[in-house]
Amino acid sequence: MGDVLQNLAIGFSTALSPDVLVYAFAGCIVGTLVGVLPGVGPLAGISLLLPVTFGLNPTSAIVLLAGIYYGAMYGGSTTSILMRIPGEAASVMTCIDGYAMTQKGRSGPALAIAAVGSFVAGTLSIVALMLLAPPLAEFALRFGPPEHFAMLTLGLLVLAYMSGGPITRSLTMAAFGLLLGMVGMDTMTGLFRFEYGFSELGDGIGIVPVAVGLFGISEILLSAGRAAKVEIRAPRLRELLPNREEWRRSAAPIGRGTVLGFLIGIIPGPGHIISSFVSYSVERRLAKNPERFGQGAIEGVAGPESANNSATSGALVPMLALGLPSGAVPAIMLAAMMIHGIAPGPLLIQDQPALFWGVIASMYVGNAVLLILNLPMVGLFVNVLRVPYSYLYPSLLAFATLGVYAVNNSVVDVWIMAGAGVVGYLLRKLDYEIAPIILGLVLAPMLELNFRQSLAISAGDYSIFFTRPIAAGMLLVALALLLLGVRSIFTRSGDPRGYMGLEIPGGPENR
Amino acid sequence: MRSLTIDHVAGLFFTAFSLFVLWESRKIPFGFLAEPGPGVMPTLLASTLLVCSIALILGGRSGKRAAAVQWTEWWHALVILGTCAFMALALERLGYRLTIFIALLTLVSVLERKGWIAGLLFAGCFSAGTYFLFNALLNVPLPLGPLGL
Numbered sequence: 001m002g003d004v005l006q007n008l009a010i011g012f013s014t015a016l017s018p019d020v021l022v023y024a025f026a027g028c029i030v031g032t033l034v035g036v037l038p039g040v041g042p043l044a045g046i047s048l049l050l051p052v053t054f055g056l057n058p059t060s061a062i063v064l065l066a067g068i069y070y071g072a073m074y075g076g077s078t079t080s081i082l083m084r085i086p087g088e089a090a091s092v093m094t095c096i097d098g099y100a101m102t103q104k105g106r107s108g109p110a111l112a113i114a115a116v117g118s119f120v121a122g123t124l125s126i127v128a129l130m131l132l133a134p135p136l137a138e139f140a141l142r143f144g145p146p147e148h149f150a151m152l153t154l155g156l157l158v159l160a161y162m163s164g165g166p167i168t169r170s171l172t173m174a175a176f177g178l179l180l181g182m183v184g185m186d187t188m189t190g191l192f193r194f195e196y197g198f199s200e201l202g203d204g205i206g207i208v209p210v211a212v213g214l215f216g217i218s219e220i221l222l223s224a225g226r227a228a229k230v231e232i233r234a235p236r237l238r239e240l241l242p243n244r245e246e247w248r249r250s251a252a253p254i255g256r257g258t259v260l261g262f263l264i265g266i267i268p269g270p271g272h273i274i275s276s277f278v279s280y281s282v283e284r285r286l287a288k289n290p291e292r293f294g295q296g297a298i299e300g301v302a303g304p305e306s307a308n309n310s311a312t313s314g315a316l317v318p319m320l321a322l323g324l325p326s327g328a329v330p331a332i333m334l335a336a337m338m339i340h341g342i343a344p345g346p347l348l349i350q351d352q353p354a355l356f357w358g359v360i361a362s363m364y365v366g367n368a369v370l371l372i373l374n375l376p377m378v379g380l381f382v383n384v385l386r387v388p389y390s391y392l393y394p395s396l397l398a399f400a401t402l403g404v405y406a407v408n409n410s411v412v413d414v415w416i417m418a419g420a421g422v423v424g425y426l427l428r429k430l431d432y433e434i435a436p437i438i439l440g441l442v443l444a445p446m447l448e449l450n451f452r453q454s455l456a457i458s459a460g461d462y463s464i465f466f467t468r469p470i471a472a473g474m475l476l477v478a479l480a481l482l483l484l485g486v487r488s489i490f491t492r493s494g495d496p497r498g499y500m501g502l503e504i505p506g507g508p509e510n511r
Numbered sequence: 512m513r514s515l516t517i518d519h520v521a522g523l524f525f526t527a528f529s530l531f532v533l534w535e536s537r538k539i540p541f542g543f544l545a546e547p548g549p550g551v552m553p554t555l556l557a558s559t560l561l562v563c564s565i566a567l568i569l570g571g572r573s574g575k576r577a578a579a580v581q582w583t584e585w586w587h588a589l590v591i592l593g594t595c596a597f598m599a600l601a602l603e604r605l606g607y608r609l610t611i612f613i614a615l616l617t618l619v620s621v622l623e624r625k626g627w628i629a630g631l632l633f634a635g636c637f638s639a640g641t642y643f644l645f646n647a648l649l650n651v652p653l654p655l656g657p658l659g660l
Contacts, residue, residue, distance in 0.1 A: 168563050172564060175560040175563055176528070188549070221588040397618070399641070411599050427521070429580055452552075
């Protein structure tokens with residue numbers, strides 16, 4: 001514990017340095033705006049803003065991106081409560097009771113509880129992240145190539161299983177992403193694959209253009225031609241304070257949402273979305289008068305909002321401790337780390353203590369900033385919705401192009417972005433979940449390298465994957481998930497995801 | 512065509528794609544199963560994709576019909592994609608500021624019909640502002656066009 005506190009002190013000295021503080025602050029504001037804007041979810045927001053981080057040092061870059069991630073969770077609740085428009089998918093459940101409270105003239109307390117719940121959950125989950133990630137990373141140091149291969153396979157299968165829709169769809173997307181990751185130089189032999197004479201493809205298909213295209217451009221294409229005008233009425237500052245009964249009713253849901261969100265966030269999949277659905281259903285089941293839900297029950301705001309914020313910290317556990325992204329947002333953050341020359345994996349915490357502990361400390365700072373910033377400025381943030389979409393999307397498009405080009409000064413990347421945009425647009429039109437594609441693309445080189453290194457160690461004996469207990473255990477779980485997923489296609493009623501409330505209604509929009 | 516489901520459409524596309532990758536993978540040394548070469552993983556993954564795609568086609572009989580998908584925004588989407596292609600072609604030829612200026616002017620004034628003055632003002636401020644932000648403040652070099660624009 002002494003070590004943790006000492007490291008945290010190092011982290012705070014990094015996080016409170018003026019330049020990092022500025023980026024934490026900027027990340028929180030941009031994240032809130034991203035969360036407020038319907039359609040531009042954390043994924044599209046981070047993808048579009050990733051190129052901005054290239055000129056920064058790695059710590060500032062990750063701090064900025066993490067700020068956007070959890071800032072979006074805060075911001076998403078605002079439009080859900082005030083206008084019944086979920087700024088991002090994790091706020092869908094907040095719409096139900098949050099908007100009902102607005103109709104009853106209690107929008108202020110709903111916003112305040114959402115912000116306080118997010119703050120409490122955010123802060124407590126960072127404590128859990130701080131305590132859990134280092135021992136997990138230490139444990140993972142025992143991993144060799146077979147264990148890494150098994151872990152990556154398991155991660156992909158869990159994501160495929162947890163994503164909405166049949167597992168065949170998610171597996172197709174993951175396999176497609178993995179195949180895209182095969183383009184470029186083979187790391188073991190130096191041979192170029194599928195580069196078709198384009199020297200720019202020698203290093204492989206870039207994660208940034210694909211992420212920006214799949215999430216950012218596809219979103220622009222899907223929402224093109226939209227011309228909705230919105231009615232906005234933000235509460236005044238003095239209307240924000242909840243009464244004693246509302247505080248009392250919210251306390252337990254915030255606690256439960258925090259624990260649920262963190263645990264679900266660790267598991268690969270869209271944890272921030274799933275956790276808010278699970279939290280809402282748990283609160284409704286535990287309520288003495290479940291019929292209040294849907295009519296403006298503050299528990300229906302407190303639980304899901306706490307859960308989705310807590311899940312963002314949970315999602316960073318496998319990313320920072322193992323180098324395994326649990327979803328598309330951590331995958332893009334991982335890509336950002338790699339762009340800055342930082343090798344993700346269990347050694348990260350040892351090799352880059354200033355980065356790891358700086359990010360942790362900045363998350364404490366960011367959560368405090370968001371609490372202080374969000375409530376008084378809620379009126380200002382919702383005004384973003386008054387910006388006509390006909391000006392907003394051209395700006396986003398130009399910004400995406402600029403950012404993607406700036407990575408390698410390559411127009412090939414701009415073409416890749418446009419191509420990925422078309423693919424993302426068509427797949428989302430067909431209700432396909434596109435997050436596994438980006439995860440596959442990020443993990444493909446690691447998966448291949450560990451697979452071939454394992455066989456090199458065992459002199460070509462495939463039993464190496466089944467005789468080492470950790471690898472065998474993970475592969476068995478992966479196989480079980482695959483069989484469960486395939487079984488659920490034939491017997492929809494027996495799908496365990498349904499019992500857990502994990503099937504995500506509303507399709508894959510905004511993820 | 513009318514009875515195809517979305518899973519059929521996606522399955523057919525990915526079947527074709529995986530077959531293409533399998534065909535192309537012939538050119539890459541496969542090695543041996545015990546000592547895999549650079550062609551093994553693409554072949555394995557393309558085969559996995561092929562199996563998944565066939566499963567999609569076989570299992571997708573009862574899903575949403577492809578004909579039911581609404582394409583109301585197709586014209587906007589097409590023009591936006593055209594603008595993307597223009598930016599890719601023009602960025603290094605016309606320079607950042609001119610390319611972004613033309614692209615934004617097209618989208619705002621032509622596609623969105625917001626008027627020429629609004630379009631000119633918006634496109635001019637955005638292209639000059641972002642150029643200053645990235646070039647001067649963030650030290651990201653952006654391409655220059657004719658006359659140093």
